Amino acid sequence: MTTLAILGASGHGKVVADAALATGLWDKVAFYDDAWPAKTKNGSSDIVGSTASLFSLTDKPAVIVAIGNNNVRLAKQQELAAKGFAVATVVHPAATVSSSAVIERGTVVMAGAVINADVKIGHACIINSNAVVEHDCKLAAAVHISPGTCLAGGVEVGQGSWLGIGVSVIQLKSIGKNVMVGAGAVVVTDFPDNVTAVGVPAKIIK
Ligand SMILES: CC(C)(COP(=O)(O)OP(=O)(O)OC[C@H]1O[C@@H](n2cnc3c(N)ncnc32)[C@H](O)[C@@H]1OP(=O)(O)O)[C@@H](O)C(=O)NCCC(=O)NCCS
Structure with a gap:
């Protein structure tokens, strides 16, 4: 029995579990979350321990972090890797990924996503x-591209940024680090680090 450990027993964690099991690479998932022992199930899968119990395992399973907060997800992944855990990459078999795309460890690619030619995706991202991540896009670590969001060719997204549900970004635009782009926005200009932008066309509100 090959088990994938998932840190973070959230709704997102359930989707990561479904994707991981659909790959056939693992037979089972085991969640670790600080809600344990009060909470022992996430969907149909067991929560078997806390964050500390995962870190203390001597027989280290493959692991992926399913924490929604982008920067926390990356930090936990880096801590696990430093402890010698093998960090998994999960690509749902119903996703379409170009053979020339590069996807780093700890990234999850959900069902229906399309990642096209020469795309580079960093560690701990959520696609x-x-x-849709079109040709030649470059995503740094810990980026979240929400459901139905489309990046045209050559878009760059900085570390820790989150593009909300149904966002469109036109070609060759650059979005900085730790940027939040609100649901439904259409990005037609570059954005600097640490801003929130919403609307059509997207404008900075924070
Ligand atoms: C952009 C967002 C982060 C702002 O959240 P917030 O900081 O709590 O901001 P508020 O809800 O206080 O809204 C601030 C203003 O922006 C407007 N606004 C918020 N989100 C907006 C959006 N997506 N599009 C257009 N306007 C938006 C609000 O109406 C409000 O306007 P007002 O000041 O005129 O009343 C949030 O609304 C959002 O879009 N989150 C993305 C959620 C998502 O995509 N989830 C997918 C999970 S996989």
Whole structure:
């Protein structure tokens, strides 16, 4: 029995579990979350321990972090890797990924996503259901591309940024680090680090 450990027993964690099991690479998932022992199930899978119990395992399973907060997800992944855990990459078999795309460890690609030629995706990213990442895009670590969001060719997204559900970004635009782009926005200009932008066309509100 090959088990994938998932840190973070969230709704997102359930989707990661479904994707992981659909690959056939693992037979079972085991969640670790600080809600344990009060909470022992996430969907149909067991929560078997806390964050500390995962870190203390001597027989280290493959692991992926399913924490929604981008920077926390990356930090936990880096801590696990430093402890000698093998960090998995999960690509749902119903996603379409170009053979020339590069996807780093700890990233999940959900069902229906399309990742096209020469795309580079960093560690601990989430490419959510039905997202489209067109040719030559470059995503740094810990980026979340929400369901149905489309990046045209050559878009760059900085570390820790989150593009909400149904966002469109036109070609060759650059989005900085730790940027939040609100649901449904259309990005037609570059954005600097640490801003929130919403609307059509997207404008900075914070
Ligand atoms: C952008 C966002 C982060 C702002 O959240 P917030 O900081 O709590 O901001 P508020 O809800 O206080 O809204 C601030 C203003 O922006 C407007 N606004 C918020 N989100 C907006 C959006 N997506 N599009 C257009 N306007 C938006 C609000 O109406 C409000 O306007 P007002 O000041 O005129 O009343 C949030 O609304 C959002 O879009 N989150 C993305 C959620 C998502 O995609 N989830 C997918 C999970 S996989």
